[in-house]
Amino acid sequence: MTPTEERVAERLRELATLAGPPGGPSTAERAAFHDRTRRRRALGRTVAAVAVVVVASTALLTRPESPAPSLVADTRTPAAVLAARTVPDAYELPPRGSLAGDEEFLAGVAALDWSETVINGQAWSTDPGSRRVVYAADVPGGHRWAVVLGRSGVQWMYAWFRGPAGADPDELELALPPERIVRGHVLALVDMSAPRGPLVVLGRPGDGAEYSPSLDRMPDGTLARQFAPLPVVDGVPLGTVTTPITWDAGQVLLVRDGHRIDLDLLRTGHPVSTLVYGTGMPDPAVLTPCMAALGIDVELDGSGGASWTDSSTGRLSSAEQAEREAAVEGCFAVATGGG
Numbered sequence: 001m002t003p004t005e006e007r008v009a010e011r012l013r014e015l016a017t018l019a020g021p022p023g024g025p026s027t028a029e030r031a032a033f034h035d036r037t038r039r040r041r042a043l044g045r046t047v048a049a050v051a052v053v054v055v056a057s058t059a060l061l062t063r064p065e066s067p068a069p070s071l072v073a074d075t076r077t078p079a080a081v082l083a084a085r086t087v088p089d090a091y092e093l094p095p096r097g098s099l100a101g102d103e104e105f106l107a108g109v110a111a112l113d114w115s116e117t118v119i120n121g122q123a124w125s126t127d128p129g130s131r132r133v134v135y136a137a138d139v140p141g142g143h144r145w146a147v148v149l150g151r152s153g154v155q156w157m158y159a160w161f162r163g164p165a166g167a168d169p170d171e172l173e174l175a176l177p178p179e180r181i182v183r184g185h186v187l188a189l190v191d192m193s194a195p196r197g198p199l200v201v202l203g204r205p206g207d208g209a210e211y212s213p214s215l216d217r218m219p220d221g222t223l224a225r226q227f228a229p230l231p232v233v234d235g236v237p238l239g240t241v242t243t244p245i246t247w248d249a250g251q252v253l254l255v256r257d258g259h260r261i262d263l264d265l266l267r268t269g270h271p272v273s274t275l276v277y278g279t280g281m282p283d284p285a286v287l288t289p290c291m292a293a294l295g296i297d298v299e300l301d302g303s304g305g306a307s308w309t310d311s312s313t314g315r316l317s318s319a320e321q322a323e324r325e326a327a328v329e330g331c332f333a334v335a336t337g338g339g
Helices: 003-019 027-062 078-084 103-110 284-292 318-335
Strands: 116-119 122-125 132-139 143-152 155-164 179-181 187-191 196-202 208-212 215-217 223-225 236-242 251-256 259-263 266-268 296-300 306-310
Touching: 103 132, 103 143, 132 196, 132 236, 143 187, 143 196, 155 187, 155 266, 187 251, 196 251, 208 236, 215 318, 284 296, 284 318
Parallel strands: 187 266
Antiparallel strands: 116 122, 132 143, 143 155, 155 179, 187 196, 196 236, 208 251, 215 223, 251 259, 296 306
16 A cells, blocks of 8 residues: 555544544534644645745755655554544643642552443443543542543543542542543532532643632622632642532632633532422422412422422522522422421
C-alpha cells in the first residue's frame, strides 16, 4: 500500500470511529465536533499554503537538494487520535489536592472499578489504562474525595468518589453516577448533607471561584445574590460553605482572566428531613385540600399517582422557595399516613 493509500485508509478509520455505535453521542455533539474539525482543517490548509509559498521562494534562490520524505507511523488507534483532540483540561494537569503526592493512594483510586456506566440507555466503558486521578484530598467536614478522568472511545468520562477522611481506596464509593465530560468543562463539587459543607472547583491553575448559597429578598423587595470568594487550597478553590437550602439555590462562578463564568454545581447528600412519610399512596381527601391551601391544583391518575400545577406567580427567594417546598412535602407526608 502506498503512503497516500495508507493516509486515506487511516482517515476512513477515523471517520468510522467518529460516527460511533448506534445510540452513541448525539447528533448535536457530532455536528459540533465536525464543525471544529472542519475549522481546524481549513486553518491547516491555509498554513500549509503559506508554507509552500515560502519554501518555493527560498528554493528559487538557493535550490538545495530535496531530502527524502520521512514517514513516521502513528501507532495510536483512531479513537485515541480523536480523543486526544478533546481531552479535558484537568486531564493534562498534575494531580491536585492534599493527597496528590501519595502515589500508592492515587494508583489505588485509578484502579477502582467504574467500567460499565449507562447514560441515556447507552453503555459506556472506560479504558482502564487511560484513567487518571486529577484530584484527591481530605476536604472539610470529615470527607475524602477523589476525581478520576478516563477515556471511553472518543469520549471522556469522570467519576467522583467519596468516603470518610483517611479512607483507603477500596473504602471509597461513587458519589454520583459517572458522566461524560468535554474539553472546557469545569467540575464544581459540593456536599449538602449538613448545613455547611465542602465545595471544590477543579479549574486551571490561576482560576478563582466565587459562591453564593441563595437568592435573597432585599429590604426593598428585589431579589439579589451575594458572592464570596473561595480560598485556593492545594492548587484549587476549596472552602466550607453554607449549603443550598433547595437544589437550585446555590450558584458558583469560575473567575478566569477577569471573567465570571456560571458553573453547574454537582451535589451529593441532602439535608436531613424531619418529615416521616407513610408507605401507602397519598389519600386524595387529605392531599387535595392541603395543596389547594397553598394555591396548588392536584390531579390524580387512575393508579393513584398525583401531579399538580402551581398557580403562584412571581419569582421566589431561595428561602421562600424552601418554605413552599417544605409545605408541599408536609402535605404528602400527612396524606401518606406519616407526618
